[in-house]
Amino acid sequence: MATTMHFDADAGRHDNANAKFTQQRRVQCPSCGAVLSYQPDTRFTHARCSKCGSRFELPTCAISEDAVAAWLDEGEDAPKFVKPPEPVAPTPAAQQIIDAYSDIEVHAVKCDRSGVLLQFPSRLLMEPRFRLAMPRRCMQCGTRSHLEAHVIIFSSTLKNSVSLEAEHLAGKMTLAGEQAKLLAGQALLECLPRVPNVPPPADLPMPYWLCDMCSESGSVCGQYEPCENPAEGRCHLFISKLRRAEEFLEALGARGTPSFNLVAHTRGEIGDNPWDSLSLVVQNRLGQWSKPHEGEMFLGYAPDRDLARTEDGMAGLVLTNKRMLHHSRLRHHEVTCDDPLEIKLTTADGTHLINISSAKWSAALKLDGEGLVMLRRGLTKGMFRVLWH
Numbered sequence: 359m360a361t362t363m364h365f366d367a368d369a370g371r372h373d374n375a376n377a378k379f380t381q382q383r384r385v386q387c388p389s390c391g392a393v394l395s396y397q398p399d400t401r402f403t404h405a406r407c408s409k410c411g412s413r414f415e416l417p418t419c420a421i422s423e424d425a426v427a428a429w430l431d432e433g434e435d436a437p438k439f440v441k442p443p444e445p446v447a448p449t450p451a452a453q454q455i456i457d458a459y460s461d462i463e464v465h466a467v468k469c470d471r472s473g474v475l476l477q478f479p480s481r482l483l484m485e486p487r488f489r490l491a492m493p494r495r496c497m498q499c500g501t502r503s504h505l506e507a508h509v510i511i512f513s514s515t516l517k518n519s520v521s522l523e524a525e526h527l528a529g530k531m532t533l534a535g536e537q538a539k540l541l542a543g544q545a546l547l548e549c550l551p552r553v554p555n556v557p558p559p560a561d562l563p564m565p566y567w568l569c570d571m572c573s574e575s576g577s578v579c580g581q582y583e584p585c586e587n588p589a590e591g592r593c594h595l596f597i598s599k600l601r602r603a604e605e606f607l608e609a610l611g612a613r614g615t616p617s618f619n620l621v622a623h624t625r626g627e628i629g630d631n632p633w634d635s636l637s638l639v640v641q642n643r644l645g646q647w648s649k650p651h652e653g654e655m656f657l658g659y660a661p662d663r664d665l666a667r668t669e670d671g672m673a674g675l676v677l678t679n680k681r682m683l684h685h686s687r688l689r690h691h692e693v694t695c696d697d698p699l700e701i702k703l704t705t706a707d708g709t710h711l712i713n714i715s716s717a718k719w720s721a722a723l724k725l726d727g728e729g730l731v732m733l734r735r736g737l738t739k740g741m742f743r744v745l746w747h
């Protein structure tokens with residue numbers, strides 16, 4: 359892959375006409391002093407001066423949408439349930455408000471189904487209140503229990519913080535559940551390590567949380583663009599779950615700001631895709647017994663509460679817009695939404711005993727309150743033919 363970018367003679371463009379670019383940047387040739395403008399592109403680490411021909415390193419500030427997209431494409435090979443339709447992009451007017459906004463220094467520079475890209479001056483990291491603003495919930499699935507504290511790694515390019523932990527001495531960058539549970543505020547910050555090999559202030563620990571079932575998720579990415587004047591450095595923070603980004607902005611007092619409204623609006627348009635809020639472990643387990651058919655949309659999963667929480671995904675009910683799947687250790691059943699179903703519900707001590715029978719099979723399982731809500735909603739949404747008892 360090419361790493362040197364060539365400028366053409368009038369120093370304004372380079373010759374890769376097919377590349378998709380967002381904004382021009384200027385750089386001064388270290389040999390002859392010519393000021394050259396170029397389109398930032400993370401594929402290029404070096405440039406050749408069009409005036410004197412010397413080759414030099416480009417500043418590491420080239421964050422592009424492509425960099426986010428490239429990272430998000432990793433591991434997208436498994437069959438997927440169909441996603442709801444893509445929302446419309448923010449109107450130019452909305453974008454102008456975002457661009458002009460400067461009261462709170464955290465801006466949403468990009469927001470869509472894949473997540474939110476926030477930008478802020480790196481000096482904010484020196485404020486403990488800012489570093490403590492991430493919601494105390496799993497960034498992937500939203501649970502408040504079994505949480506581990508991780509620190510955001512602001513590297514020179516936007517990268518998944520969890521995958522970077524390995525490069526930064528695995529195990530040293532997290533606080534396990536038992537230890538983390540008792541800590542909050544300043545005490546928490548003091549127990550977290552500074553991030554090695556990252557220039558200050560981006561090395562100061564900023565915690566975020568993942569549950570024990572979501573430890574491999576790439577839900578947070580950080581990037582730091584240092585500046586000669588350390589007060590002017592810039593950070594990018596990518597948060598994949600819009601609801602978590604909203605909570606973060608809210609904790610910063612940004613409710614009602616254009617950035618907050620953009621995130622809330624986008625989330626409202628997309629709707630919360632129920633598949634996305636499952637932990638990766640559960641997604642993988644469900645993938646083994648609920649392979650989506652062509653054009654099928656996932657409506658929800660209700661775990662069988664006869665099994666422990668750590669076994670979520672191994673048994674229970676999956677509803678799609680076309681089928682209901684029941685899975686247990688011993689059996690697997692399916693019905694389509696056209697098959698008549700009978701469901702008998704008995705509630706005792708907060709758990710719901712469900713007996714499902716179709717023409718071909720019957721099954722019994724235990725659901726919690728959330729599971730029952732999912733079942734009712736899913737059956738309605740998928741227009742199943744159900745008779746409740």
Ligand SMILES: [Zn+2]
Nearest residue numbers: 387390407410
């Ligand atoms: Zn030159």
Ligand SMILES: [Zn+2]
Nearest residue numbers: 496499569572
């Ligand atoms: Zn989780």
